[in-house]
Amino acid sequence: MSALLSIRDLAVAFRAEPTPFEALHGLSLDVNRGRTLALVGESGSGKSVTAQAILRILPPSATITRGRILFRDGAAEVDIARLPAESSTMRAIRGQRIAMIFQEPMTCLSPLHTIGDQIGEALRIHTGADRREADARAQEALARVGFPDPKRALGTYPFELSGGLRQRAMIAMALILKPAVLVADEPTTALDVTTQAQILALLSRLQEETGMAILLITHDLGVVANVAHDVAVLYRGRLVESGPREAVMRAPGHAYLKALLHAVPRFDMAPGERLTPIRPAKADIPPERERAPLTGPILQVEGVSKTFTLRSGRLWQKPRLVHAVADVSLSLAAGRTLGLVGESGSGKTTVSKMIMRALEPDSGRILFDDGGGPRDVHTLSGDALFAYRRTVQFVFQDPYASLDPRMTVRQILSEPMEIHGVPAATRKERCRSLMAMVGLEASGLARYPHAFSGGQRQRIGIARALAVEPRLLVLDEPVSALDVSVQAQILNLLKDLQAALGLSYLIVSHNLAVIDYMADTISVMCRGRIVEEAPRAALFRRPVHPYTRALLAAVPDPSLDHPLDFAAVAADRNDPTRWEAPYRLEPDEAGAMRAIEAGHRVRFGGATEAAAA
C-alpha cells in the first residue's frame, strides 16, 4: 500500500532582498497510516515550513516553487502542492483531513472565544453542523483528550486553563473531525516535563484508537526516541537522514544527527563530561580576580515564605490567599551552583525574585555574604543595598524580550556600569573584554540586538550581567528559550565563566537534564515547598520523594533503552495529598524535612512522625 502522504522533491522559497531565499531544497518523505514520523532539526532547518506547506498555510511571502505533496485519502490522490491555497478542495482537506496543533497553546487559541466554540468550529464549517451538535461533539472530544469535566470546559476560556489543559484543548480541536493526518509542530516544547509526558501518552493513545498518521515536528530527541516510529532529520532545508527509529537512533549515520545527540544534556553523562556544541564557539575568559575568600556559604535562604492575595470582585467574599512559597530554605556555597527545580507554579521564580529583592518575603531571612560576614538582604538600605545590587545579577529566560531593541550592544553593556559609577574610559575597555568573554566579536558593540541570533543574544545578556563584576548570578531558565543547537554553547560558557571568575550560580529550571549538567546541589520544589534536596549525584542516583521520581520519570531520554513509562506519568504527582506514605501530606500540612543520608534531605508527612513516636 502506498503512503498516505508523500512529499516528493518539495521546494519552498521566500521572497527576500536581494535574492529569494530557498527554505526547502527538494524534500522527499512519506507519512504512513497509523505511524508517527518525527521531523527533527534545529530552528531554520525547514521543519515548520514543511508543515505549513502541507496545510498550504505558508506566509504570503513564501511559495512552493516545485515538487508534489500527494495525499491519498480514500480512493482519489490529490496533489496538495498544485491546489490553489484558498480553493474549496484545499479548505475541505485543511482542518478536516489534515489537522494541526502548535507549540504555544496560549497564543494559538483566541482568548475571546470559549474552548467549546473554538473546538466545535471546525465541525460547523466542514459538516454544517448546528451549534448544539457541535457542542455535543466538542464535549466528546474534550472527554477523549482527558478533560476532567468536559461539559463545564465547553464554556471556559483558554486563559482559565493550565498549559497542559490548553494543549489538550488544541488536540481536541484538531481531532474533532478524526483527520487522517495530524501535524504536530513542537506540541510539548512549551510544557513542563510531566505535562509533556502526559500529552505524548495522549497522542500515542489517540493514534492507536483512530489509526491516524502523525507528523511530529520536534527538536527534542528524547521525544523522538519515545513516540516516533520513523525519523527524518532535516538540516538547512535538506533531508540528511531518514528511516525507522531503531535504525536511525541506534546507528546515526550523518554527522549532524550524531552532533545533535551529543549537544543536549543527558542523565547518563560521565562525571565531568562536557557537552559538544554543534558549532563550537570560542570564548576568551580572563583568570579570576583576587577576592576576599569566603568561609561560609555566599547565600543562605532561611525559612522564607511569601503569600499572594488574589483580589476577588465580590464584596462579601474574602480575598483568596495563595501560598507561593512556604518555608523555603536554601544554601549556596561560594563558587558552586545550586539548582532549583520545579514545574511552573511551584514558586521557584518567586524565590529567585525575593533573592534579587524584587519581592519582600512575608517571613524568613535571606543572608548574603560578600566577605564581610552574612547580612540580611532585606534589611539593607542606601549604599549597602546599592552594593548588593552590584554583586547579584540576573540572566533572563527570554533573550528576545530582555534586551532593549532601541539600544546598541555597547549601550546595553555600559548601562549597568554607568549606574554603578565606572569611569567612561574603563567602560569602553570593559565592553570589549566582556564581548571577548562571551565569545562575540567586539565589532558587534555598535549593532542592535536584532542583528544577533537567539544564542548570541543570550550571550549579550550574560555579558550584561557580568559587566559590574558580580559574585552571584541568578539564572532563570537560561537556555529554555534557545534552540538545541546553541543550548550546549551557552551551558558550557556558563561553566567556563564560573571556573574562571569564581562565580556562584543559582539556576532555576524545569529541565532536569540542564540542572543535572550544571548544578552541584539540587533542591526540588513543589507547591511552594522544598520536597527534596541533595547533592547532584545523590539525587539522580537515589531519588526518594515521589514528586522527584515523577519528574525524573517524565524526562524523555534520547536513548532507546530507557523508554518513558507512560502509565506512571499519567497520575498527577503534584498533589501532596496523593503522595504515598510516608510522604503524603494532609491539606495545609507542612510535613518536615529529614536527612536520609549526608546532605540528602526529604520532606516527610506527619503520619510517619506519629508512627515513629
Added chain:
Amino acid sequence: MIAAILRRIVTMAATLLVISALVFIIIKLPPGDYLTNQILELRATGDASSVAKAQLLVTQYGLDRPIWQQYLMWIGVMPGAGGFSGLLQGDWGWSFEYDKPVADVVGDALWLTLLINLTAVVFVHLVAIPAAIYSATHRNTFGDAVVTLLGYVGLAVPGFLLALILLFYANRWFGLSIGGLYDSALTNRPWTWDKIRSLLGHLIVPTLVIGLGGTAAMIRRMRANLLDELAKPYTVTARAKGLPPLKALLKYPFRMSLNPFVADIGNLLPHLVSGSVLVSLVLSLPTVGPLLLDALRSQDQFMAGFILMFVAALTLVGMLISDLTLVWLDPRIRMGLR
C-alpha cells in the same frame, strides 16, 4: 456584575457633583455676570423699567447672594426664590441673553447636534472599518497605497476649509444652499415628511465634513491594529482549521482589534458636542456648539453651565457604555470583574 454596575453609577453621581462645582467656579471666575453687565449698560441709557426688570431677575435667581449659595441653588439642594428649583429638579435655569428658559433655547439644538454627530460616527465606522480591513489584508499593494493616501489627505485637510469649499461648489454646480439643517422656509414648521426629507438632504455635507478627519484617523489605527493581530498564532490556527479567509479574519483578528475603539466611545460622545463647533459655525448648523460659545462669551451663566454639564454627563455615560461593552466583548475583562 450588578454590584459592579451599581458601584459605577454611584461613582458617576459623585463625579458629576465634583464636575458641577468645577464648572460653576470656572464660569464665575471672570468678574461680573450677564445681568450686572446689562444693568450697568441700562443705567447708562437711563431705561428705568428695564433696570427694574433686570433687578427682579437678579433677586429671583439669587445672583446677589454669595457664590456658594448660588451654586447650591443652581444644582437644586438649596431653596431659591421659587423653592427648590435646580438641575436636580430638572430646571435648567434661565437664559438671560435669549430671555427664555434654557430648555427652550437648547431644546431642538441638542437633539440635532446628537443627530448630526451620530450620523457622522456611523459614517466614520461604515467607511473606516471596511477600508482598514482592505488596507490590512492587501498590505503594500496599490489599493493599500490609495487608501493610505486618501487617509492622509483626510487627516490634513481642516474640516471648516472643506466645509467652505463644499458650500461654494454645491451652490455653484447644483444650485444648492447647504447651510443650515433644512430649507429656511421650513424653519418654524412642524415636523412633516417634507421637513424630514430636507433634513436628510442637508445632513450629507455636514456628515462628510465632520466625519472625514475621524475616518482617516480610524483607518490608520485600525490598519495598524489589524496588522499586529494578523501576525498572531491564533490567526494561523483559524486558517489551519479550514475557515475561509474573510470569516477567519472577522471572527478572530478583527474582534481582537476592536478593544481600543470600544474603549474610545467615552471620548467620542463629548467630542460629538464640542468637536464640530467650527464646522457648525461655517455651515450655520443649529447645534449647541455655537450656543455654548456665545453663552461663554456673554457670561450667560445658566446656559453655559447647562451645556457644560450636559457634555460632562455625556462623557460619563460614554465611559459606562464603553466599559460595559468591553465587559461584554472581552471575557478577560469579564473574569477580572469577578
